[in-house]
Amino acid sequence: MYNLPTNTKKWQFDIFLKKIFKKKTDAPFAQLLINVHPLPLFHVKSPIFLFYSASVRQGIVDSVKRALGDQKVKSVVICGQNGVFCGGADIREFGRQMSGPPLVPMIHDIEAANKPVVAAIEGSALGGGLELALGCHYRISHSKAKLGLPEVTLGLLPAAGGTQRLPRLIGVPAALNLITTGRHVTAAEALQLGILDHVTEHNTVDVAVKFALSVTGESLDGRRISSFSCAPLSDLDSLFEEAMLKVRGAARGAIAPVACVQAVRAAATLPYAQGMEREKELMATLFHSGQARALQYFFFAQRAVGRWSTPSGARWDTSQPRPVRKAAVIGLGTMGRGITVALAQAGLSVVAVETHAKQLMEAKKAVPSMLKRGAVRGGTTIEPDSITYSETVQAVADVDLVIEAVFEDMALKEKVFQQLSIVCKPDTLLCTNTSSLDVDHLASQTRHPELVVGMHFFAPAHVMKLLEVVYGRRSSPAAVATAMQLGKKMGKVSVAVGNCRGFAGNRMLKRYLEQAFFLLEEGATPELVDRALEEFGFPMGVFRMSDLSGLDVGWRVRKADGLADTSLTGTSARVRQGCRYSPLGDLLCEHGRFGQKTGRGWYQYDKPGGRVAKSDPWLHNFLDEYRARHGLVPRCIDQQEVLERCLFVLINEGFQILEEGIAAGPEDIDAIYVFGYGWPRHRGGPMFYADMVGLERVVERLERYHQAHPNVPYLQPSGLLRRLVANGSPPIHKWRNVIKNRNSQL
Ligand SMILES: CC/C=C\CC(=O)SCCNC(=O)CCNC(=O)[C@H](O)C(C)(C)COP(=O)(O)OP(=O)(O)OC[C@H]1O[C@@H](n2cnc3c(N)ncnc32)[C@H](O)[C@@H]1OP(=O)(O)O
Numbered sequence: 001m002y003n004l005p006t007n008t009k010k011w012q013f014d015i016f017l018k019k020i021f022k023k024k025t026d027a028p029f030a031q032l033l034i035n036v037h038p039l040p041l042f043h044v045k046s047p048i049f050l051f052y053s054a055s056v057r058q059g060i061v062d063s064v065k066r067a068l069g070d071q072k073v074k075s076v077v078i079c080g081q082n083g084v085f086c087g088g089a090d091i092r093e094f095g096r097q098m099s100g101p102p103l104v105p106m107i108h109d110i111e112a113a114n115k116p117v118v119a120a121i122e123g124s125a126l127g128g129g130l131e132l133a134l135g136c137h138y139r140i141s142h143s144k145a146k147l148g149l150p151e152v153t154l155g156l157l158p159a160a161g162g163t164q165r166l167p168r169l170i171g172v173p174a175a176l177n178l179i180t181t182g183r184h185v186t187a188a189e190a191l192q193l194g195i196l197d198h199v200t201e202h203n204t205v206d207v208a209v210k211f212a213l214s215v216t217g218e219s220l221d222g223r224r225i226s227s228f229s230c231a232p233l234s235d236l237d238s239l240f241e242e243a244m245l246k247v248r249g250a251a252r253g254a255i256a257p258v259a260c261v262q263a264v265r266a267a268a269t270l271p272y273a274q275g276m277e278r279e280k281e282l283m284a285t286l287f288h289s290g291q292a293r294a295l296q297y298f299f300f301a302q303r304a305v306g307r308w309s310t311p312s313g314a315r316w317d318t319s320q321p322r323p324v325r326k327a328a329v330i331g332l333g334t335m336g337r338g339i340t341v342a343l344a345q346a347g348l349s350v351v352a353v354e355t356h357a358k359q360l361m362e363a364k365k366a367v368p369s370m371l372k373r374g375a376v377r378g379g380t381t382i383e384p385d386s387i388t389y390s391e392t393v394q395a396v397a398d399v400d401l402v403i404e405a406v407f408e409d410m411a412l413k414e415k416v417f418q419q420l421s422i423v424c425k426p427d428t429l430l431c432t433n434t435s436s437l438d439v440d441h442l443a444s445q446t447r448h449p450e451l452v453v454g455m456h457f458f459a460p461a462h463v464m465k466l467l468e469v470v471y472g473r474r475s476s477p478a479a480v481a482t483a484m485q486l487g488k489k490m491g492k493v494s495v496a497v498g499n500c501r502g503f504a505g506n507r508m509l510k511r512y513l514e515q516a517f518f519l520l521e522e523g524a525t526p527e528l529v530d531r532a533l534e535e536f537g538f539p540m541g542v543f544r545m546s547d548l549s550g551l552d553v554g555w556r557v558r559k560a561d562g563l564a565d566t567s568l569t570g571t572s573a574r575v576r577q578g579c580r581y582s583p584l585g586d587l588l589c590e591h592g593r594f595g596q597k598t599g600r601g602w603y604q605y606d607k608p609g610g611r612v613a614k615s616d617p618w619l620h621n622f623l624d625e626y627r628a629r630h631g632l633v634p635r636c637i638d639q640q641e642v643l644e645r646c647l648f649v650l651i652n653e654g655f656q657i658l659e660e661g662i663a664a665g666p667e668d669i670d671a672i673y674v675f676g677y678g679w680p681r682h683r684g685g686p687m688f689y690a691d692m693v694g695l696e697r698v699v700e701r702l703e704r705y706h707q708a709h710p711n712v713p714y715l716q717p718s719g720l721l722r723r724l725v726a727n728g729s730p731p732i733h734k735w736r737n738v739i740k741n742r743n744s745q746l
Pocket residue numbers: 042043045046049051087088089090091092103124126127128129150151154158159160300303304
């Protein structure tokens with residue numbers, strides 16, 4: 001028996017080595033089972049995950065060395081502990097001084113071993129975990145395991161030989177797909193792709209040990225992936241060109257996917273050793289990049305939003321969600337249909353109510369086909385009778401939760417809430433899908449205001465990942481917890497926010513849109529503004545996006561708010577409530593230009609519903625005339641000004657939202673913007689971006705723009721932003737302390 005270190009303290013590894021003697025023979029035969037302690041679990045997470053830390057890597061190096069040097073050991077099995085092989089590197093280590101043995105030589109030594117090494121994969125083999133498995137001579141996995149090289153999602157590439165071994169094992173096209181998307185695959189798919197040698201439903205380690213015994217002494221020549229050549233392909237150049245176009249289109253300006261393609265190309269065209277050099281060089285360009293920092297920040301930010309809290313003291317870990325088995329949706333317009341589909345996809349029984357017969361009939365056709373398409377995409381099945389349709393609100397009498405999705409009109413919503421309060425069970429949760437109206441006011445229409453929350457979905461509701469869960473003054477912790485949990489069940493990233501006009505996302509968006517209009521007044525074109533934003537990384541600039549969503553939506557809101565009055569002339573046409581206002585959007589709507597749906601908006605389209613935006617000479621003339629009418633002399637506006645004006649004002653509103661406690665932390669705002677508004681993930685979200693740019697610079701630029709436009713009060717840096725700068729501009733993970741201090745003084 002080996003006497004190996006068995007320090008079982010948390011955060012440290014321990015190893016145990018078992019000698020397994022071959023039955024019926026006298027020859028001693030040993031397996032090395034490397035077990036590494038997982039990170040401690042702080043919350044209610046299970047199962048336990050195993051990540052490489054410096055000490056874990058040291059443990060593997062030491063024990064493999066020992067096993068390989070021991071004559072009595074004939075083959076080796078590497079497995080994880082507590083049912084998890086390895087989730088890859090400990091991401092938290094990346095920002096610090098890296099210590100401990102590097103992965104590349106560790107994996108190289110395993111592959112070079114003259115004894116068979118078998119990876120017994122349970123749980124996850126991700127990133128460096130899969131790279132370790134690729135260095136082993138055989139890979140055996142449990143059927144429930146997930147495998148993948150998700151480094152690209154962290155702004156990196158699989159630099160422990162992953163970009164060189166995987167294409168050699170499964171071919172260039174399949175490897176390109178896995179490495180550039182970072183997607184996780186099931187064991188079944190991994191087996192089909194050729195990553196795995198065997199998949200079992202039984203105890204993976206037992207199966208691996210048995211297998212390792214059976215291959216003892218066999219030649220390993222054909223088992224070392226680094227010695228393989230990539231399967232030849234007829235037109236390598238066009239394959240890589242296509243791959244490059246695809247990754248550039250999928251995430252504009254993201255550097256990691258591009259580097260991944262370049263690294264795989266090296267595997268396809270260079271000998272292994274040179275390919276490894278190229279992999280290393282490319283990784284060096286990524287490792288300390290701002291994009292890698294942003295993506296790694298965002299990895300943890302997404303998880304942080306699940307640990308929500310409200311100013312009243314309700315928290316994710318102390319608030320008990322209610323079970324929701326049956327839900328109802330009121331109003332089957334575009335949003336209502338999407339929400340119905342999302343609820344059914346989450347396995348709930350749904351009552352879908354629409355009081356207009358024609359709309360109901362259309363929804364009865366549309367919803368099943370949306371479900372069908374979703375099932376084909378996701379490879380799932382949906383119970384066809386999980387949705388019942390009704391023309392009357394009485395049908396929701398026995399549901400656990402209702403989501404109201406009627407037209408965005410307060411009077412109409414008030415009526416619906418009054419009705420629901422009478423019809424529903426007293427403990428039914430009443431949710432509104434309003435995108436900006438007052439949740440407290442709607443709650444006041446019901447008998448149980450504590451059971452009212454906002455569930456603000458984003459169109460298309462069955463596709464978009466974001467859900468803003470809006471708590472009102474009287475919303476109970478259980479109501480918030482239930483809506484948050486339901487969002488998670490629907491596959492959404494649920495972010496808890498307070499009640500204010502536009503909540504967090506749309507409130508910030510308003511400032512961004514206003515600046516875009518002002519820039520047009522001052523001389524910019526929609527093309528120039530959109531180009532700047534798209535080069536920054538947004539999938540669509542603000543004007544193309546507005547054409548897609550429909551210009552009439554904002555117009556209706558502005559009319560309801562008494563803002564859209566195009567009868568005003570002279571200077572008063574461009575001022576509302578003492579602040580600068582641009583009527584450009586209202587004027588366009590008055591010309592019947594609602595965007596894609598009418599074939600005309602900020603751009604022109606070949607037909608109503610057309611998708612390809614073309615520059616429109618009419619619009620440019622219209623802008624020229626508008627400027628002339630208002631005595632505005634157009635000036636040259638560069639991309640930097642577009643970005644600073646549009647993004648810094650949005651960020652400034654984000655600080656205001658943090659200050660008011662509408663969002664609990666910067667991570668909430670960043671998750672909202674990445675998942676709901678197309679903010680490029682590799683820029684981390686608006687608040688992270690502010691941290692990257694430097695808070696002092698954001699203040700300085702805002703002040704300068706405010707001086708130039710004193711009638712735009714939102715260009716004035718927010719109190720929190722100034723306080724953070726006064727506190728020495730702490731890094732983003734420390735902002736909550738400054739916000740907390742402020743709140744406690746109040
Ligand atoms: C030098 C470079 C060498 C190698 C490159 C790499 O290996 S890069 C890392 C590659 N690995 C990954 O990207 C895996 C990331 N993790 C996941 O995909 C999921 O966490 C996982 C493992 C599939 C589990 O998912 P699940 O939804 O079940 O749990 P959750 O995501 O909430 O994670 C639980 C807690 O673990 C923390 N965590 C997850 N992965 C890592 C990691 N790689 N390093 C450090 N910590 C990690 C996560 O934040 C959760 O913590 P909590 O405090 O509860 O928020």
